[in-house]
Amino acid sequence: MVRSFLIFACVFSLFVACRSTPKVDLLVYGGQINSFGLEYLQAECLVIDQGKVIAIGNTDSLRAVYTANKEIDLQGKHLYPAWHDAHAHFAAFGKGLDELDLKGKASWEACIEAIAAYVTEHPDRVWVKGRGWDQNLWGGKYPDRRILDSLYPDKHFYLSRVDGHAALVSGNVLEKLAFTTETKVEGGAMIVDPSNAKRLTGVLIDGAADLAKSEIPEPTFKELREALLAAQEKCIASGIAAITEAGLDLRVIQLIDSMQREGLLHMKFITMLNPGPKEFDYAKQGIYETPKLKVASFKLYADGALGSRGALLKEPYCDHEGNGLAIHNPAYFDSVCQLIYKLGFQANTHCIGDSANRLILETYARYLKGKNDRRWRIEHAQVLDLGDISFFSKYNIVPSVQPTHATSDMFWAEDRLCSERMPGAYAYKSLLSEAGCLPLGTDCPVEDINPMYTLVSAVFRVNASMMPPKGFQNEEALSHFEALKGMTWWPAWAGFKENQFGSLFPGMDADFVIYDEDLQKAGPEKLLKATPISTWIDGIERWKRDS
Template sequence: MKKVLFFCLAILLSVSCMKGKSVDLVIHNAKIHTMDDQNTIAQAIAIKDGKVVEVGPDRQIMNKYAADEFIDAQGKDIFPGFADAHGHLMSLARMKLSADLTGTGSMDELLVRVEKYAQKKERPVIVGRGWDQSLWGSKELPTNEELNKRFPDKPVVLYRIDGHAVLVNDAALKKYGVNETTHVEGGEVLKKADGKPSGILLDNAIPLIGEKLPDFPDAELSQALLEIQNELFGYGITDVHEAGLTPHDFKLLRKLVQTNKLTLGIYGMLYPVKENADFAKKHGFLKEKNLLVRSFKVIGDGALGSRGALLKQAYSDDVHNHGLLTTSLADMKRYSALAELTGYQLNIHAIGDSTNRLVLDLITEYAKRNPDHRWRIEHAQVVDVADFDLLAASGAFPSVQPTHAVSDQRWAEARLGKDRLKGAYAYNSLLHKAGMLAIGTDFPVEGMNPFLTIHAAVNRKNAEGNPIEGFLVEEALTEEACLRGMTIWAAFASFQEETKGSLEKGKDATLVILDRPFRSKGTYQPNFSFMTFIKGKSVFSME
């Protein structure tokens, strides 16, 4: 009897030895898109201490490793956690706390929403965000007459969806000292026919009021951020490149990271104001848990929707307007020197072809001294075809948002004319010149849904399937290019390719198991995360 027991124990020990070193988690029966150089697709993954130990066939991984937990993925698709390479966490948090004006179909609907918000929230100033006059069947920006009638005394400040225009009532203009004589470089106070302010402020004129507004309490902003984090995890987004942090917002995010409340991977771009610049000079790069800060964000011009993007030639639908350079060339050079001094990346918002050319010249000069700078052009929305070769030579890294193309297609030709469309939303051309793209959404300007991003990039259509033939379809991205732009290329664009962006041995086990089979072609099919993991730990589950 003892011999039999000894024999059984020996068998168990031998099986245990065959299993090899134990791991924390094995996920099997999956379709794992590793996003490695060979586009390997595996069936199982072994994870220990938050790192990928091995990916491979089911039989190989199941026989080789003993795990504390096994998850049967039921044949579902697995990807590295998606990165949104250009988003605005803080702007979305403030939008959640403001009057929601997204999708309003008319000025009347906007006014009703503002009134309902004012009835529910007792705020010293009513702030709303998200209106877009192009949805109202209007080419022109609105004026504030109706807003003045509804709100004659309380200041009202309503931001356009892109954040580059704001509609305010006369009470706000009076309170903050803005009138027909106000002038600011890189911005504009639009006027009516009688010379009085229309209520619209563009670009650098916005801070004349915006910087004086009372902010929401930190406790409310923090709660909104945690809600946003859960929404992101629900889509399988595990990393966000936060495209512009004030000193206050930087400190708030950092505190939430330090207290383990914000576990989302954040690549922070600091606005190069004095306090942020002093931090970079003193401390250099900041790598603290899931927060990495090593870049500056500069806003070069405005947006096409509000005709603030700086164009080489005038707008086709506003022949006296070229747009606005919101950061002077002298300041761009100064920020370039700051980035060079601190070793920080410089990420410049450039929408119009004129601004893109200025930025390309700047990056080309810097590249002579540091070829691996990875300085980014955020948006690269309209690039003169004649400047594409300069982009290739400069080493500039384009960071683009495919949903902008299908949102703007309603009016893009009116703004630019047919000829300039050849270099607009030209993601395929940008990829061929640059070799890589970082892909994001620019939320809350667009939605954070990565599957809409993929649909827009691959099919060049919106969720409703418009336009039917696709918009500038020759500039569509392949499925692989789009996925790489949301994983490994986004990691490279933020100097994190050694730890993120693909599911390979030694990298972070940060991944998403999709709820439905992944599909990119044809009509838009909604999808979500079934489970989301950061460094091997579940942060979201449908179950």
């Protein structure tokens, strides 16, 4: 219900107690101020001091109480809590900005042209790293390393598929790993040349791709710092002030912490640890939290991706042999979840296929034992047996989804799943109805970081090209309000940060974004063109659109 604060000033008690005539840093007025939390709040004035929201309500009433060092007239514009991407790979996004971009290439030949241009531009790079190819854009045939080996015998290639769950590598990388057609990799697969049963094409899936990736030299701290700053610049320009980072090694988390303390990284991070020995030793010291960083969860992987047929399904794929890939066996998840539970951390598990979802939901249930406030998460919850959705409400499990996955996969998803499984696929409205919350993210760099693409995909079920004209499985569309809450408050709540950011109630961090458009009423065409006027973090303007 909308609460219009016409003669209301909600005052942070500390400031009332300490100041007889409170003087504050900033007063924003003259527009529509929106906040999403346990209740929806709409007001016309926002008072900010020392990086916090002090009061929100009616302009005249608040001006009678506060004197501001600076006032901003919104001139009828619309202000929202700054966006929070509930599932993104921020560090990978930053690193990828300096790597080969193959996203959207309509043929393997177009990829080869892009590779040639990149190698010419970066002749000294021994490793050519890139991302974004998608065989579904050119008829479904996987690429082959043959031309890479022929043209660039001295280069080592690691070209990740758009979903990050498969990669094309060059022959010299296969030699480094001693991979042959006889090699078996737990939780992974290798594509064999259909015309030569003894030759690998170079396409590796999940666990096999991970082994190849481990051969790439680690970036230096200087390179990582530059990548993180580049990613931040893109995010803040999009109105994003917070990221739930979906899996990092400890060294990168510690670098983020250091850069925040230096005043270089302004954004807030809820960060999932990768499940390595160093990370578990670190977690034994307890949850780590600063005003800008929280480390209280682990990222696990139950299966691969639907696009590369690594998603683990209960029944075989409709367009290919097999059921997909189990990254680990059930005993692994049982032991790891037991440890995570004892540590008091969150378990956040990547689950795409209905079999993977069922496995992890059952594993969670053994430890959560009914209603709880652990906020364990299923990341993606992409394809579910409708009979399994009740787990989310019964055990207070949080579904964390990425609406643009639906509008990217919609052209071929039914080929993989057949019509019988589609009702449980990308079923965001059903998940929200069952779980009562739905944090929304992008999975960037798998999808574009632009929050407006998330909003349009969630509400109108169309992609950035406005396809399909009538929408995709519209019965699972969210309302504007639900989607905006999923981009602000629910991501904070899902990481136990709802009392610090995600809304604009008094006492919250003053993180907000200003738009020309009313995002709660605009159609898809306007939303796709919408860009922030400015982005504020802790009451400081960190980005402003060129006039």
